[in-house]
Structure formats: structure tokens, C-alpha cells
Amino acid sequence: MKYFNENNPTGEIYMSEIEAFYMPETIEEVQKLLREEGHTILGGGTNLSVSMPQNVKGLISLKKLRLNTIEECENSYKIGAQVVLSDIVKHQKLQVLWDGILCKAACNAGSSLNRNLITVGGNIVKVLYWSDLPPVLLLFEGNVIDDKNEKIPFETFFEKHPVSLQFGKERFVTFIELETPRNNTQYFWESFQKTKVDFAITTVCGALSLKENRIEEIKLSVGAISLLPRRLKKAEAMLQGKMIIDTVLMNAFDEEFKNFRLKYDYRVSKEYTLEITKNLFRKNIMQIKERDHEN
Amino acid sequence: MKIKLDVNDKLYSLEIAPGDFLSATLRSLGLKGVKIGCSRGNCGCCAVIVDKKAVNSCQVFTAQCAGSKIYTIESLGTIDNPHPIQKRFVEAGSAQCGFCNPGTLMAAKALLDENPKPTRKDISEALDGNLCRCTGYVKRIHAIFDAAKDIREGR
Numbered sequence: 001m002k003y004f005n006e007n008n009p010t011g012e013i014y015m016s017e018i019e020a021f022y023m024p025e026t027i028e029e030v031q032k033l034l035r036e037e038g039h040t041i042l043g044g045g046t047n048l049s050v051s052m053p054q055n056v057k058g059l060i061s062l063k064k065l066r067l068n069t070i071e072e073c074e075n076s077y078k079i080g081a082q083v084v085l086s087d088i089v090k091h092q093k094l095q096v097l098w099d100g101i102l103c104k105a106a107c108n109a110g111s112s113l114n115r116n117l118i119t120v121g122g123n124i125v126k127v128l129y130w131s132d133l134p135p136v137l138l139l140f141e142g143n144v145i146d147d148k149n150e151k152i153p154f155e156t157f158f159e160k161h162p163v164s165l166q167f168g169k170e171r172f173v174t175f176i177e178l179e180t181p182r183n184n185t186q187y188f189w190e191s192f193q194k195t196k197v198d199f200a201i202t203t204v205c206g207a208l209s210l211k212e213n214r215i216e217e218i219k220l221s222v223g224a225i226s227l228l229p230r231r232l233k234k235a236e237a238m239l240q241g242k243m244i245i246d247t248v249l250m251n252a253f254d255e256e257f258k259n260f261r262l263k264y265d266y267r268v269s270k271e272y273t274l275e276i277t278k279n280l281f282r283k284n285i286m287q288i289k290e291r292d293h294e295n
Numbered sequence: 296m297k298i299k300l301d302v303n304d305k306l307y308s309l310e311i312a313p314g315d316f317l318s319a320t321l322r323s324l325g326l327k328g329v330k331i332g333c334s335r336g337n338c339g340c341c342a343v344i345v346d347k348k349a350v351n352s353c354q355v356f357t358a359q360c361a362g363s364k365i366y367t368i369e370s371l372g373t374i375d376n377p378h379p380i381q382k383r384f385v386e387a388g389s390a391q392c393g394f395c396n397p398g399t400l401m402a403a404k405a406l407l408d409e410n411p412k413p414t415r416k417d418i419s420e421a422l423d424g425n426l427c428r429c430t431g432y433v434k435r436i437h438a439i440f441d442a443a444k445d446i447r448e449g450r
């Protein structure tokens with residue numbers, strides 16, 4: 001909790017629970033600190049400044065580890081856990097790769113002032129239902145890399161949940177690694193919310209390649225409507241190899257969402273959320289089909 | 296804990312609590328231009344520039360800023376010699392109560408430092424975290440657009 005300091009006439013604000021703040025210079029130092037009870041990694045701090053998780057006594061900043069680089073490798077990009085979302089938004093090559101959906105998703109997070117603080121590591125480890133990067137990362141071939149250089153594929157990372165994989169407790173994210181896209185894959189991302197700075201009501205993402213008017217490969221994911229972002233594997237299986245026709249699409253999404261466990265959202269009814277989600281998928285896939293015809 | 300803080304090109308040696316937020320620390324240094332509005336990173340009134348990026352100082356722990364360069368509204372201009380953005384804000388009538396102005400001006404300064412020739416859309420996007428409940432958003436966009444031109448032309 002944030003408290004007003006009654007002894008200070010300026011009414012200064014502080015987090016009373018925090019007893020220590022560390023800025024280690026090596027990964028080994030972070031690992032040692034993380035093993036101690038009540039210590040947690042500080043990402044951008046935007047969530048912590050609103051509500052501190054219980055029993056947190058010490059914050060560990062990764063600032064001195066220099067995990068704030070975006071590195072272009074032969075067939076991949078390596079993005080540091082401390083890279084802030086505004087740096088992704090402004091990265092000229094990332095604006096183009098994957099049809100720009102990584103940048104679009106990053107740009108959707110909060111305001112520009114927030115995006116200057118929100119880190120990649122924080123956004124994916126916290127994985128709040130409105131987090132913007134996770135649904136997009138589910139579409140990509142790539143991994144989360146931890147402090148011991150172990151690689152965890154994005155799908156495993158989000159399916160199992162970072163916390164149950166001991167992220168933030170026994171290990172921490174150092175980089176994410178994204179394979180560059182194949183030429184014939186087209187991507188889409190769209191988020192629906194009531195205002196620009198509101199949390200998403202639903203986020204739809206997809207990656208598909210077409211061959212002779214049929215879907216050759218398809219990956220779909222959603223965010224914001226369930227507690228964790230997830231792939232839509234039923235719909236993917238139903239659409240694989242099919243021509244893009246309205247009824248085929250709607251059947252696939254009806255089937256996918258028949259027993260889907262939606263998260264409660266006081267802003268909208270479940271029926272409304274589902275209708276919007278299905279239609280956003282339909283609209284975006286149809287647009288890809290039209291673009292493909294034009295080319 | 297002890298910390299050295301570089302604010303407006305002046306080095307302060309401070310004793311802070313590990314959970315102190317930058318907004319509070321800056322105000323305790325007498326830099327009252329840092330306004331505390333929502334304290335949750337929503338309103339942008341407390342925006343300052345940390346390492347060339349505009350951020351909400353209510354979301355940043357002071358301890359995080361050791362080794363960083365921090366600039367507040369107090370660094371921008373004076374009454375006798377206002378910064379071009381401040382001049383244009385006055386001319387455009389882009390201030391009524393003025394509470395949001397320090398944060399807005401710092402967000403604008405960070406934008407113009409990085410992009411000297413912004414479009415009106417760039418300005419609007421850069422200020423999307425600075426809420427204004429009385430003047431509105433049109434005048435300040437015009438003011439910053441004109442200020443950018445002034446700075447480019449050395450006025």
C-alpha cells in the first residue's frame with residue numbers, strides 16, 4: 001500500500017513495506033538476493049507502485065545488468081528484459097517485422113509515460129489478463145531465456161504461468177528471443193477497448209499463410225478475455241487447409257468459444273465480449289484474404 | 296539508505312527510505328513544480344524526464360534513479376526567460392488552472408528533444424498520458440507544434 005507520511009508536511013508518499021532496495025551488478029548477485037525471503041525483482045515498477053504484492057520486503061533492480069538492448073541476430077531478435085515498451089514501439093525494424101504487430105501491441109500498453117517504464121520482462125512475468133505482449137508472443141517462434149540461460153518456449157511459459165515456473169522467485173527473465181518471420185506469413189493484431197488508455201476488453205491476434213486460396217498454416221491467440229492469454233487450437237485445427245469463407249470462420253469460432261471460460265469483466269457482458277471477439281477475428285482474417293487476392 | 300541524485304544538473308546527497316517515490320523526494324527538495332495528482336501513473340501531473348524519457352515520477356522508486364539524470368519543470372525556463380514551449384503555452388492560452396502544465400511541458404520537452412519536427416499526431420501520442428480537465432487538448436498541441444518550429448529556427 002502507498003501511504004501518506006503524516007510526519008511530512010508535504011504529504012510525501014512511500015511504500016512502507018519496503019525495507020531494502022538492491023541494485024546488483026551481476027547475475028550471480030541477483031540470484032543470491034532472490035533466494036532470500038521477501039525479495040522480488042523490480043521491472044518497470046508500474047504495477048508495484050499501485051499495489052505491492054504481500055510480503056515483499058526487498059526490491060531488486062536489474063538496471064546495472066544492462067538487459068536493455070535489442071539485438072539483431074542471424075535469424076532472430078534478442079530483446080532484453082529491461083527494454084521498455086516505448087523502445088520497441090520506436091524500433092524501426094520491429095515496426096515492419098511480423099507486420100508490425102509486436103509494436104502495435106507494445107504501443108497499446110498504457111500511456112506514453114507508462115510505456116517509458118513498462119519493461120518487457122515485467123509485462124510477460126506479471127502476465128495480467130490485459131498485458132499486451134503475451135498474446136502476440138504466443139504466435140511467434142521463440143523463447144524466454146532465464147538467468148541460467150535456459151530457454152522456455154513462449155507457449156510453455158504462458159500455459160504453465162511464469163509464477164508456477166518460479167519466475168520472480170527462483171529465476172528471472174534476462175532476454176526473450178524471437179525468430180524472424182517466414183516470408184509468406186501474414187499477421188494481425190487488434191485490441192478492443194472503450195478508450196485509448198482503458199484496459200483491453202478483448203485482444204485478438206493471428207498468423208496465417210495462404211496457398212491457392214486455402215489456409216496453409218494458422219495460429220490464433222486471444223488476450224484479455226481469459227485469465228491467461230491462450231492459443232485457439234480448436235479453431236486453428238478447424239481452419240487448417242480450408243478456404244476462407246464467412247461460414248467456415250464463424251463455425252470454427254463458434255466451436256472454439258462454445259465452452260470457453262471467460263473472465264468476468266464488469267464493463268461488458270459475456271455475450272458481448274464473445275461477439276466482439278469472434279467478429280474481430282473474422283474481420284482480420286477476411287482482410288488478409290483480400291490483401292492476398294490483391295497481390 | 297543513502298543515495299546521490301542528479302536533479303537539474305545538481306547533485307544531491309540524500310537519505311531516503313527504500314520505498315520512497317521520486318515524486319515525493321523531488322518535492323521534498325523544494326521542487327514543487329512536480330505535482331502529485333493521482334499517484335497511480337494515470338494523470339501525468341508528476342511527469343519528469345529521467346534519462347531522456349518522460350515518466351510519471353509517482354511510479355518510480357527514488358532508489359531506482361541513482362546514476363540517472365533527472366530534469367523537472369524547474370529546469371525548463373524562468374519567468375524572465377521562458378522556454379519556447381512555455382512561451383507558446385502562454386500565447387495559446389493553454390493553461391487554465393495550470394495543475395497539469397508541469398507534467399505536460401516535461402512530456403513535450405522530452406518529445407522535442409527526441410523529435411525536433413513532430414507532427415500534430417506525434418504530439419498527441421506523446422501527450423496521451425497527460426490529462427487536462429479544464430483547458431483541453433487542442434491548444435496545447437498547437438502550442439507545442441509552434442514551439443518546435445521556434446526551436447528549429449533558433450527563436
